Amino acid sequence: MSAILRAEWFKLHKSKMVPIILAGPVIGLFIGLSANLEDNMSGVPINEWYIALFSMNLTYALLFLPLITGVFASLICRYEHQSGGWKQLLALPVTRGKVFIAKYVLIMLLVMAMQLLYLCSVFAVGLIKGYTDPFPMEIVWKSIMGGWVATLPLVALQLWMSIMFKSFAAPFAVNVVFTLPSIFAINSERIGPYYPWAQPFSMMYIGGSTDDVFFVPWEQLLTVVGGGFILFFLGGYFYFQRKAI
Amino acid sequence: MMGKLLTADFLKIKRKGLWFLTLLGPIGVVALQMVNYGVRKDYLLQQSDDDWGYFLLNIHSFTPLAIVLGIAILTSFMASIENETNAWKQLIALPVSKLSVYLSKFTVLAILLFLSSTLLMIFTLSYGLFLNLGEPVPYLELAKFSYFPALAALPILALQLWIASVCHNQGIPITVGIFGVIFAYSSYVLPDWMIWKWPSLMNQWDEPIINVMLGVGIGILLYIVGMIDFARRDVK
Numbered sequence: 258m259s260a261i262l263r264a265e266w267f268k269l270h271k272s273k274m275v276p277i278i279l280a281g282p283v284i285g286l287f288i289g290l291s292a293n294l295e296d297n298m299s300g301v302p303i304n305e306w307y308i309a310l311f312s313m314n315l316t317y318a319l320l321f322l323p324l325i326t327g328v329f330a331s332l333i334c335r336y337e338h339q340s341g342g343w344k345q346l347l348a349l350p351v352t353r354g355k356v357f358i359a360k361y362v363l364i365m366l367l368v369m370a371m372q373l374l375y376l377c378s379v380f381a382v383g384l385i386k387g388y389t390d391p392f393p394m395e396i397v398w399k400s401i402m403g404g405w406v407a408t409l410p411l412v413a414l415q416l417w418m419s420i421m422f423k424s425f426a427a428p429f430a431v432n433v434v435f436t437l438p439s440i441f442a443i444n445s446e447r448i449g450p451y452y453p454w455a456q457p458f459s460m461m462y463i464g465g466s467t468d469d470v471f472f473v474p475w476e477q478l479l480t481v482v483g484g485g486f487i488l489f490f491l492g493g494y495f496y497f498q499r500k501a502i
Numbered sequence: 503m504m505g506k507l508l509t510a511d512f513l514k515i516k517r518k519g520l521w522f523l524t525l526l527g528p529i530g531v532v533a534l535q536m537v538n539y540g541v542r543k544d545y546l547l548q549q550s551d552d553d554w555g556y557f558l559l560n561i562h563s564f565t566p567l568a569i570v571l572g573i574a575i576l577t578s579f580m581a582s583i584e585n586e587t588n589a590w591k592q593l594i595a596l597p598v599s600k601l602s603v604y605l606s607k608f609t610v611l612a613i614l615l616f617l618s619s620t621l622l623m624i625f626t627l628s629y630g631l632f633l634n635l636g637e638p639v640p641y642l643e644l645a646k647f648s649y650f651p652a653l654a655a656l657p658i659l660a661l662q663l664w665i666a667s668v669c670h671n672q673g674i675p676i677t678v679g680i681f682g683v684i685f686a687y688s689s690y691v692l693p694d695w696m697i698w699k700w701p702s703l704m705n706q707w708d709e710p711i712i713n714v715m716l717g718v719g720i721g722i723l724l725y726i727v728g729m730i731d732f733a734r735r736d737v738k
Contacts, residue, residue: 275676284684291691320687324680332673338586424582425672429679430523434530437567441534445541462641 261351261359268336268383269363271290277328281371282378284321289313289382305388306379310400310463313379318404319439323454324448325371326408327432329364330415331425338423343502357416357497364412365405396463403460406478410485417493420500450477453485456484503598506732508607514583522575524614527572528622531564532629539633553635558647559628565647566686566701569615569655573662576614580607581666581675590737600733608663608725615652615659623648646710654655654700654713656721657681661697664728668735 289309337343347353376397383392411432418428439455442448449455450473459473460482515521538560539546550556584590594600624639630639662682666675685698692699694706700717703710 269714273671273673277673280677280681284681288684289689291688316684316688321680321684323675324683328673328676328680331676332671335671335673423586424579425676426575426578426582427519429578429676430519433571434526437530437564437571438534440564440567441537 258355258359261355262363265333265359265363269333269367272332272335274329274367276370277325277332278374279369280325281317281321282374284403285313285317285375285378286381287357288316289378290385303452304390304393305386306383306390306393307326307463309382309388309395310379313382314400314404314461314463315458318377318403318457319443319455320436322368322408322457322461323411323439324429324432326364326368326412327415327419327429328425329367330412330419331428333360333364334416334419335425347502354499357420357494361413361416364416365409368408368412369405372405376401400461403473404457406461407456407482410424410482410489411454411457411488413486413493417489417496420493420497447475451481453481456482503602504606507598508609511606511610517579518579520579520584520614523575524581524618525621527568527618528625531561531568531604531710532625534564536629537618539629543633553633554640557633557635558640558643560628561622562647562703564585565622566653566655566689567683569618569701570653570658570682570686570698571679572616573611573616573655573659574682576611577659577662577666578672578675578679580611581669582672584673585670586665594737597635601729604663604667604729604732607667608660608729609715611659611663615655616649618646619652648700650703650710650714652702652719653719654703656717657697657700657724660721660724660728664724664731667728667732671738678709684718707724 263452289312337346346356379436380392401487418431422428435454439452439458442452442455449459456473459477477491535557538600539557547553547726584593593603626648627639627644630644654690662675662679666676669675682698683697685692686701689696689699689702689704697717697720699705700713703713705712
């Protein structure tokens with residue numbers, strides 16, 4: 258297993274993924290520095306960091322995070338789709354199941370790296386704007402980790418789609434079709450909690466209840482994120498087992 | 503020569519899902535408003551005296567996002583058709599100039615984009631009539647909200663086609679497309695010179711026609727730059 262992971266890692270080195278991972282913090286900086294919610298909220302006694310987090314998390318978690326996970330998934334299948342790479346990879350003494358899991362694990366590590374870089378960009382925005390309030394470490398960690406957990410099912414579906422389609426555009430189109438409606442879903446109290454593509458937003462939304470480990474109740478986390486993960490992961494896993502290469 | 507290239511390009515996009523996506527974009531934008539108006543029609547009708555105008559504004563809140571993402575997807579698809587089988591070489595080996603190859607690709611994409619806008623107009627009108635938003639129907643405004651965003655998005659089309667056709671790794675144009683949609687989503691904070699703001703038809707003078715003229719002008723300029731760069735590069 259570790260050998261496959263290492264092989265995937267080497268392939269990734271040459272895939273220009275560093276600039277794409279850096280896209281996360283760049284977007285974070287852009288939103289954080291361009292938003293000027295402070296003017297509207299001056300006088301409201303609230304930790305300044307919350308204001309930055311509100312505006313940054315909105316765009317980041319609603320659109321950017323679900324969309325970029327699809328790019329990671331496509332990127333990780335890119336070498337295999339070029340000139341018979343699947344055949345060469347699967348001719349090695351590896352099982353298809355292990356290849357699928359290794360690719361999935363690596364994408365989740367990339368998403369984690371991007372979340373951590375995004376955390377740095379939150380911090381940088383605060384430094385540039387000269388916030389003096391204490392940094393709400395606990396809240397921020399909840400938000401960063403929550404966003405990561407919420408991408409578990411989305412990454413599984415995207416990996417499935419990326420294995421299925423040769424081009425980058427097709428899995429991305431699937432991703433867009435599901436991600437854009439979440440702009441509406443988050444406004445609806447009935448649909449929002451059950452829509453998997455709205456979960457990154459719900460999990461990163463710092464206004465949620467703070468009693469649980471994450472910002473959403475456990476039932477919602479387990480059913481929507483967990484259920485979606487199992488569905489998409491098994492779907493992709495069995496699709497890959499039977500795929501003709 | 504141009505006619506034959508166009509025919510070839512239209513043949514190549516058959517059964518690849520491009521026509522389907524061209525149809526899906528406007529359907530998606532109107533379908534989201536169907537959900538919106540289906541759930542809270544009474545509330546939305548109270549928001550404004552000008553029901554048609556308010557309806558068009560609601561539709562228009564999603565059009566720029568759909569256009570920016572649609573352009574990113576279609577241009578990347580268009581380039582993948584040649585990339586996947588290394589067909590650029592074979593295509594360029596034909597007795598055609600590289601400039602006309604690029605022009606043909608751009609023309610096909612522009613046709614798809616305007617087909618999409620026309621469909622958007624038809625779907626918007628049909629759903630508006632179904633909602634019974636009252637007389638008179640503002641046909642001029644309807645046409646403006648359907649075609650202006652597409653015209654203002656021409657620079658984005660030119661930029662995305664440029665990046666997609668010179669990058670072998672399609673992850674790069676797709677990531678640029680994601681940046682584009684983030685910019686389009688936060689267009690109210692962007693300065694007027696950013697091309698991703700233009701499809702939203704907002705500017706400091708409040709004159710949508712300025713965005714259209716800028717869009718067409720800068721679109722042609724970016725198209726020429728992209729075409730020249732494409733022609734000068736080696737085909738790998």
